[in-house]
Amino acid sequence: MHMADALISPAVGATMWAAAGGLIVYSAHRLKAELDERKVPLMGVLGAFVFAAQMINFTIPATGSSGHIGGGIILSILLGPDAALITIASILTVQALFFADGGLLALGCNIINIGFFPCFVAYPLIFRKIVDDRLTRGRILAGSVASVVVGLQLGALAVVLETVGSGISELPFKAFVLLMQPIHLAIGCVEGLITSAVVSFVWKARPEILEMATLAGPGTGRSTKKFLASLAAVTILLAGFLSWFASSRPDGLEWSIERAAGKSELAEAPHGLAAALGRVQNMTAFLPDYDFRQSQKPAGRGVAAAAPAAAPAVNVGTSVAGLVGTALTLGLVALVSVILKTRTQDRAARQNPFARS
Amino acid sequence: MSHHIVEVKDLAYTYPGGTRALRGVSFRIVHGESVGIVGANGAGKSTLLRHLNGTVEPAQGSVRVGDFPITRKTLHQVRRTVGMVFQDPDDQLFMPTVYEDVAFGPLNLGLPTAEIENRVMQSLDTVGAAHLRDRPPYRLSGGEKRAVAIATVLSMTPDILVLDEPTSNLDPKARRQLIELLRSFRHTKIIASHDLDMILDLCERTIVIHEGRITADGPTARIFNDQNLLAESHLEKPLRMQACPICGPR
Amino acid sequence: MSKIESALFDLSGLDALALQQSPIHRLDPRAKVLTALAFAITVVSFGKYDLTGPLPLLAYPVVLIVLGDLPPGYLLGKLIIASPFALVVGVFNPLLDRAALTQLGPLNVSGGWISFGSILLRFGLTLLAALILIATTGFNAVCLALTRLRVPRVLTVQLMLLYRYIFVLTGEGARMVRAWSLRAVSERRMPSRIFSSLAGQLLLRALDRAQRIHMAMLSRGFEGEIRPIRPLRLGAADAAFALAWTGFFVLVRFYNIPRLLGRLVTGIAQ
């Protein structure tokens, strides 16, 4: 499930970008230290494999709906977690840019949700623990299903936290969790079975590949544990920061922009026309069922600052002005585009009189 | 000019899966020779070629290029000397554009930018692909891909050219152009192929491989006339040397 | 099956637009990458009940589409088939947030509808910005820009290789699926048992291919690093492009232009 730009607030987007960026730099560093240049083409081609395999639809037994393959665990098995994370990050970037999956700001969230949890949590802590250098069919099955399910559950939970933390969607945390986790449990079981089938297939056909990959790949050594511990610390810090940010500043950037500008948006109002309009506005501002949203929340500095921007005042005057302004803005944009269009066509015609008839 | 000699002694190789691809191969190729390597599918041709520039380490036996046996220390020098054109151009053209692909080798040699530019354009000109320089490889036709793949090797100025199935997937005209191009090269050439007519055109000497062993090594014309040998190695006489079944009886 | 091929077509179609010549196409990729990022940040920084404020930002995609001579219908079509997750989640807003926030004539508009509209607008604007970036710059130039912007080389090289081999492997995958569908006439979708052996085959081929590519790299002196060669030059036009748009974004962010315009006009009318 790709997190989308449309649902995230700048604070969440930026935090997750920072986290994903840090993770990529860390993985890149470890990969470099590993000095295995075979992995350079291997990562690219396996990324393309996951990409291609995800485009093939297959039927989920007993349901008739279709599913696709989860990449994080397969890639971790074949490449080790560091290279797998970088590969997933590159797949997500291509999807964001070409298929409008997610978007640019949500990329950080997606790298964490879809890359970090399977590669750095589920693979070392579950798959490796279950498979533990002794490959058997049963272990591959158990390890794949368990690690894919856990990776997806964590990823889905992260999507919920990011969405709720951003506050753009109205879905309450509890309802959203109850919606997301069971769906992803089902998806996870299917993806886990498929992952296990694909891994077993490779293992049967060419055992040396898997043996080499799992035995050689960096496992659950001390460095991974240390890394996970420091990561947990960072996560807790981030979570604390985010929840503070989310509760006291309904819209983080909004708040910081206003602080930076030293005034709230309404400061523009009290002049001539606008002041007159403002008076009309105040007089008509009462509607029977009107419920000013922010009044439900505990009052605070941030709330007071954000409220005017978040909720345009309710009255006929502003909504007419708003509609007129909207129409004008759209008209202006259209006008600019028409002017530019004719100008570029003129120029093209002048440069090459035969180009356009 | 002893450094253009290729000498293979008792070479054997088994893939990690257990396939014994080569089982004791020996030959010696001297400067300026053009040698064809023929054999059925899976005979071990590609595996043999991979040993010639050290991309695969022999399990047994040795490979000598020029004055050096191939070892870790001489690998760098060997790869400058031996230019390898792979069977599938998609494996060889991994960079985003033709230009960058041809520049990949010279860049790794650490040449100055002007020299790189020079070599890239010269190599592309030689294979007639200068107009493709900014195209991504996935938008090239099979023949164009092959030409560019050869250019990527030429830009390293090798002394010995090793080509794996250079005419596969080419239409008759592209094939003919490629043969003429290869004929114009003064390099030592080692060409593995099923296209016996092309071997007949380009190589005065042929080595036949069957199931990882050399079954014949000698002048191309003599080998292609040995009906029994060809049949044993799952090969057929080049069409050109067969009596024409359509126009023949007339 | 058709999905694979249409996806391939999509990939190369969008990238092919980048081969066009236009003032936008000629700009340094770094300027375009940074501007697109600034744009996306500006779009999501608006409050969720602010529908009018971000509207002037439409100028960015519109101007780039016109100056870059891009086909607007094609880009919008891609938006419509884009991943609908945001919309699915957003649809709950009107159901959950029914408090009236504003009035359109006799109609009370609830906060939920406004924030849903805002999600739609964000969705459209940010995704359009990504598509336009590729269509005016090309993927490989974006990678190059990222390298120069100090994104770790390991990642940008992977992006480049991934993009190169997507075409090869999806082509292989599509051929395998076609071979299956020709034999399995009655089945519309692939049973998972077949899928896993097909994916396994594809994976084995991918592994072999990676090995061969590695050999091809080694044969040309590869020692673990892929170096970019194309030079980039940041000129006055590039700086002007990035600065002018960023300035515009800041302006739009701090002043609600539609509201100011509306007040001005309705004020004059009174």
Ligand SMILES: Nc1ncnc2c1ncn2[C@@H]1O[C@H](COP(=O)(O)OP(=O)(O)OP(=O)(O)O)[C@@H](O)[C@H]1O
């Ligand atoms: N990467 C590999 N791993 C395992 N086995 C391999 C690998 N590559 C080739 N083989 C096996 O080694 C044997 C020789 O293969 P090789 O590719 O050298 O044959 P070839 O003569 O080039 O065949 P073709 O004419 O089909 O190209 C074959 O049995 C093949 O299955």
Ligand SMILES: [Mg+2]
């Ligand atoms: Mg071969």
